[in-house]
Amino acid sequence: MDIKVSLxxxxxxxxxxxxxxxxxxxxxxSNKNTYIDDIADITALNGYFYSTNYDLSGNSGSQIDxxxxxxxxxxxxxxDAFELDMNGQGYLAIxxxxxxxxxxxxxxxxxxxxxxIGELVFLRYDDLASNWHPSGLAFNPDTDSLFALxxxxxxxxxxxxxxxxxxxxxxxSHDETFQLPFIDTLYHGVYALEYFDSHxxxxxxxxxxxxxxxVTDLSYNLTSIDTLSDxxxxxxxxxxxxxxxxxxxxxxxxxxxx
Numbered sequence: 629m630d631i632k633v634s635l636x637x638x639x640x641x642x643x644x645x646x647x648x649x650x651x652x653x654x655x656x657x658s659n660k661n662t663y664i665d666d667i668a669d670i671t672a673l674n675g676y677f678y679s680t681n682y683d684l685s686g687n688s689g690s691q692i693d694x695x696x697x698x699x700x701x702x703x704x705x706x707x708d709a710f711e712l713d714m715n716g717q718g719y720l721a722i723x724x725x726x727x728x729x730x731x732x733x734x735x736x737x738x739x740x741x742x743x744x745i746g747e748l749v750f751l752r753y754d755d756l757a758s759n760w761h762p763s764g765l766a767f768n769p770d771t772d773s774l775f776a777l778x779x780x781x782x783x784x785x786x787x788x789x790x791x792x793x794x795x796x797x798x799x800x801s802h803d804e805t806f807q808l809p810f811i812d813t814l815y816h817g818v819y820a821l822e823y824f825d826s827h828x829x830x831x832x833x834x835x836x837x838x839x840x841x842x843v844t845d846l847s848y849n850l851t852s853i854d855t856l857s858d859x860x861x862x863x864x865x866x867x868x869x870x871x872x873x874x875x876x877x878x879x880x881x882x883x884x885x886x
Contacts (some may be wrong), residue, residue, distance in 0.1 A: 630745070646746035650759065651682075656745045661708065666791040666876035667695060669765075669820050669863030673744055676702060677865065677872070677880050680712070680731065693745040694729070698882055699867070704880045710746025721765040721820060722863075723774070725794060728772060731753035732765045736820065739776075739796060740766075752796045760788060764821025764830060773801065777821045777829075784813035789828075789848075806848040811835050821864050822871070824886060825850065831864055839872075839884070 633732055667680035672678075677697035685691055690713045698707040718735030725849035728749065731740040737756075740879040741749035754776055764777035773791050780786040791802035823829070830842040839856040841864070856873075864883075871883045 639757070640797075648805075659687055660685070660689070660691055661693075662693050662695075667862065667874055667878050668720050669722045670697075670865040670872065670874040670880060671722045671724045671727070671729065672865055672867040673729060675699065676806055677705075677867070677874075678724070678729060678744070678861065679723060679874055679880075680722065682862075682876075683715055683717070685715075687715070688718055689715065691722075692717060694742065695878075696744070702882075706878060712740075712742070712748065721762065723765050723767045723822075723865075724767075725767045725772070730767070730794065731766060732761045732762050734778065735876045737762055738884065741794070750795075754790070754792060754796060763787065763818045766821045766823040766828070768823055769774075770826075771801070775821065775823055777818065779817050784817060785809045785811065787818065808832070808842075811840075812837065822864050822866055824866050824869075824871075826885075827886075829864060829866075831856075831861060831873075 662681040667679045667722045668675050668682050670679045679695045681693055690711045692708040692712045692714050694712055696708040697704050716778040717733035720733055722731045729742045729773055737753050738751055759780055759782045760778040763779045763780055766775040768775050773793055776790045776792050778788040785807050787808060788805045790800045792800050794880055812833040812835055818830045818832035820831040826846055828844045832840050834840055839859050839861055841854040841856055843852040844850055861873050861877040862876055865872055869885050872880055873883045874880050
């Protein structure tokens with residue numbers, strides 16, 4: 629059996645034992661308060677924006693919600709939330725194919741397909757070696773597939789872009805590595821991805837810890853780079869030709885048109 633698969637099965641077994649052990653205790657903390665949580669990446673679906681809360685509670689039970697934002701002119705506000713019945717996923721990248729939502733945990737590598745009301749379709753893993761960590765997820769309308777970006781923890785300036793099927797049941801149709809030598813090599817790196825009009829849009833932090841919006845062509849050549857003055861930026865998503873950015877305090881604001 630593959631070592632990575634074995635480790636995941638062992639981890640799942642440990643988690644099950646921990647849950648069973650906790651059932652005998654009277655002090656299980658399942659309190660939930662998404663009001664104080666940051667939000668994460670964003671995507672647009674059917675005229676709404678979607679995000680998730682970045683759960684830092686450490687509590688048990690359902691701690692992560694799918695957050696739905698209504699768009700009314702320049703006003704974008706939280707209008708609904710749907711429980712995803714999970715926790716411990718950390719920052720979640722999110723994208724949409726126009727019908728459903730796709731999310732990937734930067735912490736556990738779990739890839740999730742869900743409806744716009746939080747119904748889970750599947751939870752799966754993109755089968756990669758343990759040194760490759762998720763750094764962004766985007767939909768490719770040209771091939772009706774997903775772009776999944778990873779960073780090499782053993783060589784942190786190296787990134788890997790994979791084109792995978794939406795059901796993750798096929799071999800990646802494209803898999804290519806490239807380098808971003810000016811990007812932070814510690815915790816942050818590139819953490820969010822979008823695709824629009826044959827260009828990749830990425831959020832990342834450089835070696836001086838400055839937040840950046842990077843735009844590259846399909847060969848990963850930089851076509852533009854913008855410094856972001858608000859360091860609380862956490863995600864990005866297109867609505868038509870307009871690019872929007874999300875911020876920790878649950879703001880979603882338009883950045884510019886492309």
